[in-house]
Amino acid sequence: MRRDVFQAIADPTRRAILTLLVTGAMTPNAIAEHFDSSRQAVSKHIQILTECGVVTHVQTGREIHYHFNPDKMKEIDIWLERFRKMWEDRFDQLDNLLNDL
Amino acid sequence: MTNNFVFDANMAAKTINVTREFDAPVDKVWRAWTEADLLDKWIAPKPWRAETRTMNFMVGGVWLYAMVGTEGQRHWVYAEFTAIEEGSSFSSIGRFCDGEGNPVLEGPKSYRNTKFMTIDGNRTRVDMVISFEDESTIKIFTEGGFKEGTFMSMNQLDELLASA
Numbered sequence: 428m429r430r431d432v433f434q435a436i437a438d439p440t441r442r443a444i445l446t447l448l449v450t451g452a453m454t455p456n457a458i459a460e461h462f463d464s465s466r467q468a469v470s471k472h473i474q475i476l477t478e479c480g481v482v483t484h485v486q487t488g489r490e491i492h493y494h495f496n497p498d499k500m501k502e503i504d505i506w507l508e509r510f511r512k513m514w515e516d517r518f519d520q521l522d523n524l525l526n527d528l
Numbered sequence: 529m530t531n532n533f534v535f536d537a538n539m540a541a542k543t544i545n546v547t548r549e550f551d552a553p554v555d556k557v558w559r560a561w562t563e564a565d566l567l568d569k570w571i572a573p574k575p576w577r578a579e580t581r582t583m584n585f586m587v588g589g590v591w592l593y594a595m596v597g598t599e600g601q602r603h604w605v606y607a608e609f610t611a612i613e614e615g616s617s618f619s620s621i622g623r624f625c626d627g628e629g630n631p632v633l634e635g636p637k638s639y640r641n642t643k644f645m646t647i648d649g650n651r652t653r654v655d656m657v658i659s660f661e662d663e664s665t666i667k668i669f670t671e672g673g674f675k676e677g678t679f680m681s682m683n684q685l686d687e688l689l690a691s692a
Binding site: 513523 | 539
């Protein structure tokens with residue numbers, strides 16, 4: 428199944444996991460302790476976040492740490508900024524046109 | 529005078545709300561959004577210019593225009609009208625086009641609803657809601673090829689369509 432950033436942030440638990448990871452890398456157990464849901468449910472969410480590219484993992488010995496990947500989120504900001512600027516420029520041109528109409 | 533420009537993206541909902549006020553009565557603003565010769569004068573961000581090929585402003589009708597670059601390169605933009613309330617709102621579906629301006633029907637779509645209302649007696653507020661199907665769609669539509677002032681090549685578009 429194809430994953431995208433929007434699936435990552437569409438779910439409240441996944442948003443909460445991302446918020447946790449922004450403050451620092453965590454093991455799956457440490458993440459799960461913050462939620463009432465089963466460990467299995469939390470690890471499913473972590474898996475989806477990894478597939479979406481917003482979370483990466485680093486293995487040290489037997490421990491896995493999950494990291495937030497800000498570059499993936501930044502991608503969206505860049506597209507959006509470009510889109511916002513395009514509409515802003517269009518509207519400025521429309522102002523001029525309306526003056527002459 | 530402030531124009532109260534709002535650009536509010538709700539990524540979880542794959543929706544972008546755009547609001548802007550104009551210092552002109554609603555009938556003029558409506559004309560500027562629905563008449564081809566007027567649209568061509570403002571819809572292309574500089575240094576691009578717009579050239580409408582087809583404009584049939586009715587439900588089921590199509591507006592097809594080209595963004596023409598400084599070196600004559602053309603990027604086609606296609607919108608099909610799905611609902612119109614004369615003078616107050618219209619909705620459309622945006623589609624990608626091949627190099628000849630033919631819509632790619634199985635390709636990604638964007639949806640747009642645009643509302644016009646009178647404010648302060650003789651000014652106009654436009655509220656637009658743009659929604660997308662998924663990340664690849666929002667990416668193509670927002671980038672729209674505007675990267676560094678050049679439109680995305682058809683090869684890149686083909687790639688994106690293939691992965692969509």
